[in-house]
Amino acid sequence: xxxxxxxxxxxxxxxxxxxxxxxxNRKRIYVDIxxxxxxxxxxxxxxxxxxxxxxxxxxxxxxxxxxxxHYCFDKLSLxxxxxxxxxxxxxxxxxxxxxxxxxxxxxxxIQDILGVKFHNHPDPRRLILADDWPEGVYPLRRDFQTRKExxxxxxFLRELTSEVTTP
Amino acid sequence: xKKTVIPIGPFHPIQEEPEFFQLTVEGEHVVDVDVxxxxxxxxxxxxxxxxxxxxxxxLLARICGICSASHPMAFCQAGEDLCGVEVPLxxxxxxxxxCELERIHSHLLWVGLAGHFIxxxxxxxxxxxxxxxVLDALEAxxxxxxxxxxxxxxxxxxxxxxxxxxxxxxxxxxxxxxxEMLTKAVLDxxxxxxxxxxxxILTEEDARRWCVTGPTARGSNLDIDVRHDExxxxxxxxxxxxxxxxxxxxxxxxxxxxxxxxxSIKIIRQCIxxxxxxxxxxxxxxxxxxxxxxxxxAPRGETFHYVCSDGTNYPIRYKVxxxxxxxxxSFKSSVVGQELADAMLTVAAMDPCYSCxxxxxxxxxxxxxxxxxxDQKTLLKMSWDKTERIRRSV
Numbered sequence: 221x222x223x224x225x226x227x228x229x230x231x232x233x234x235x236x237x238x239x240x241x242x243x244x245n246r247k248r249i250y251v252d253i254x255x256x257x258x259x260x261x262x263x264x265x266x267x268x269x270x271x272x273x274x275x276x277x278x279x280x281x282x283x284x285x286x287x288x289x290h291y292c293f294d295k296l297s298l299x300x301x302x303x304x305x306x307x308x309x310x311x312x313x314x315x316x317x318x319x320x321x322x323x324x325x326x327x328x329x330i331q332d333i334l335g336v337k338f339h340n341h342p343d344p345r346r347l348i349l350a351d352d353w354p355e356g357v358y359p360l361r362r363d364f365q366t367r368k369e370x371x372x373x374x375x376f377l378r379e380l381t382s383e384v385t386t387p
Numbered sequence: 388x389k390k391t392v393i394p395i396g397p398f399h400p401i402q403e404e405p406e407f408f409q410l411t412v413e414g415e416h417v418v419d420v421d422v423x424x425x426x427x428x429x430x431x432x433x434x435x436x437x438x439x440x441x442x443x444x445x446l447l448a449r450i451c452g453i454c455s456a457s458h459p460m461a462f463c464q465a466g467e468d469l470c471g472v473e474v475p476l477x478x479x480x481x482x483x484x485x486c487e488l489e490r491i492h493s494h495l496l497w498v499g500l501a502g503h504f505i506x507x508x509x510x511x512x513x514x515x516x517x518x519x520x521v522l523d524a525l526e527a528x529x530x531x532x533x534x535x536x537x538x539x540x541x542x543x544x545x546x547x548x549x550x551x552x553x554x555x556x557x558x559x560x561x562x563x564x565x566x567e568m569l570t571k572a573v574l575d576x577x578x579x580x581x582x583x584x585x586x587x588i589l590t591e592e593d594a595r596r597w598c599v600t601g602p603t604a605r606g607s608n609l610d611i612d613v614r615h616d617e618x619x620x621x622x623x624x625x626x627x628x629x630x631x632x633x634x635x636x637x638x639x640x641x642x643x644x645x646x647x648x649x650x651s652i653k654i655i656r657q658c659i660x661x662x663x664x665x666x667x668x669x670x671x672x673x674x675x676x677x678x679x680x681x682x683x684x685a686p687r688g689e690t691f692h693y694v695c696s697d698g699t700n701y702p703i704r705y706k707v708x709x710x711x712x713x714x715x716x717s718f719k720s721s722v723v724g725q726e727l728a729d730a731m732l733t734v735a736a737m738d739p740c741y742s743c744x745x746x747x748x749x750x751x752x753x754x755x756x757x758x759x760x761x762d763q764k765t766l767l768k769m770s771w772d773k774t775e776r777i778r779r780s781v
Contacts, residue, residue, distance in 0.1 A: 244468075244677070244678070245468075245471075247468075247617065248468065248680055250678070272595070272598055272611070273598050274598070274600075274682065274689065274691045274708060274713075275691055275693075275706070275708035275712070275713070277693045277704070277706040279695060279704045288693070290680065290691065290693065292682070292689075294611045294613075294616040294617075295616060297616050297617035297618075299680050299682075301678075301680070320596045320597075320598070321596055321597055321716065321719075322596060322597045322598030322599075322713060322716070323598075324716060325424075325712060325713075325716055326708075326712075347423075347424070347425060348424070348425035348428050349425075359430075359433065360432070360433060
C-alpha cells in the first residue's frame with residue numbers, strides 16, 4: 221500500500237466516524253474518534269491497514285481523559301494516532317485488548333494511573349500500582365497530590381520523629 | 388497430568404530489574420505463564436512534567452544504563468517533531484556514532500550472557516572481553532562509559548574532537564576480527580544449532596499480535612527497524628542493511644544480534660569517513676503548543692516517546708514506552724510448550740533488562756502442595772545439563 225492509498229483509506233473509512241483528521245506533517249497524523257467508534261476504528265487500523273500498535277498514552281485534561289493509540293506504519297514511515305476520550309467521573313472505554321493481546325499491558329497501566337475502566341478487558345488486574353495502593357486514587361490525574369504537597373509525613377517517619385521529640 | 392505452579396522472582400535480581408514470572412508446568416513442560424512487572428516503578432513520566440526541556444534528557448538517560456543514548460534520542464526526535472527544527476549534519480553523524488557504539492556494547496553483553504546461560508562460558512568471556520574496548524571508546528569520546536548525556540533538542544551538547552576519530556577506527560579494527568570469528572563460531576557450532584534451534588519459537592503472526600519490536604521481531608520474519616523505516620540521525624546517508632530471520636527461535640534472535648553488531652561496525656566506519664567539521668547544535672528558541680512523537684531503535688527494539696506541550700518550558704504530559712514493555716508479554720506465546728530448562732533461555736533471548744531468577748519457589752502438587760526452593764544455581768544447572776546432553780549426542 222502506498223502512502224496516498226493509505227491516506228485515502230483513512231479518510232474514506234475513518235472520516236465518517238471521526239471528528240477531525242489532522243495532518244501535523246507528512247509523518248504524523250492525528251485522528252479524533254468519539255468513544256463509541258473507538259473499538260471499530262482500532263479494529264480497522266490493526267486488522268485491515270496492518271498498523272503496528274506501539275503504545276497508548278493516557279492524558280488527563282480539564283474536562284475529560286484522553287487515550288491516544290499510536291500506530292506505526294513502518295514501511296511508510298508514518299505514525300497514526302487515534303485519539304479517543306471519556307468523560308469524568310465514569311471513565312469507561314471499550315477495550316482494544318479484545319482485538320489483539322499487545323494492548324493488554326498498556327490498558328492495565330492506564331487503568332491504574334488514570335482510572336479509566338476498560339470494558340471487556342480480558343485481564344483487568346493491577347499492573348503498575350502496588351497491591352496496597354488505596355482504591356480510587358490515580359497518580360497521574362491532575363487533582364492528585366503527592367505527600368509533599370499535602371504536607372504529610374509518611375508513617376515510618378512519623379514514628380521516628382515522635383521518638384526523637386520525646387526525651 | 389497434574390499441574391505445577393512455579394513462581395520466578397521478583398527479588399534478588401542478578402541483572403538489574405525485578406520482574407515476576409509464574410510458570411504453570413505439567414511434568415517438564417510449561418503450559419501457562421503469568422508475567423508481572425513494575426516492582427520498581429520510578430515515576431519518570433511524572434518527574435518529566437516538573438523538568439524543563441533542557442533537563443529532561445539527563446533524567447531519560449537514567450531510564451536504562453545500557454540504552455542511555457536511545458531514550459534521549461527518542462526524546463529529541465519528539466521535541467524536534469514538535470518544534471520543527473533541523474539538526475546540523477555533524478550533529479546527526481555524532482548521534483549515529485554514539486547510538487551504534489551503544490548497540491555494539493549492548494549486543495555483546497547479550498551474547499555473553501546467553502552463552503553463560505547455556506553453559507558456554509568461553510563465549511561469555513570472549514564477548515565481554517571485546518565489549519571493553521567499545522566502552523573505552525565511549526569514555527574517550529564522550530567522557531562516560533554509560534549515561535552519555537550528549538543529546539539535546541536541536542543536536543548534541545559536546546563535540547568529539549576531530550583528532551579522536553582515527554582512534555575509533557583503530558578500536559573498530561581491533562574488535563571486527565574477533566566478532567566475525569565469534570559469529571562464525573556460533574553459526575557453525577552443531578551443538579548450538581540443536582540447543583538453540585526450535586527453542587522458544589515466536590511465530591510471525593504472534594509477533595504481530597503482541598506488537599513486538601527490535602531483534603525479537605526481526606527474528607520472527609518481521610522486517611522492521613526504525614533506523615531504516617523512518618531514518619533519523621544520519622542513517623539515510625549510510626549504506627547498510629537490516630538483518631532478519633524467519634525461524635523465530637532463540638537461534639534466529641542470536642544470529643540477528645550478531646549480524647547487527649557487524650553492521651554497526653560498518654556504520655561507524657562510514658560515519659567517520661563522512662563526518663566533517665561544522666555546527667553540532669541548532670538553536671531552539673521556544674517550544675510551541677502541540678504534540679510530538681518520536682521513536683528510535685534501541686538495541687532491544689523501538690523506544691517510543693510522546694510529548695505534549697502547552698507552550699511553556701515544561702511538558703504537560705510525557706510518555707515513555709521502552710522496548711521490553713512490548714517484548715516481555717510475548718513470552719506468553721513463545722514459552723508455552725517449552726521445557727522448563729529452556730524457559731530461562733527464552734526470556735533471555737528477548738534481552739529484557741532483567742534476569743531475576745535468583746530464587747525460585749516450586750510448588751509440586753503431586754507431593755501434596757509441598758514447596759521447595761530452587762535458586763539461580765539450580766536453574767543454570769538445568770540449562771547447562773541439557774547442553775551437555777546434546778553435546779554428547781552430537
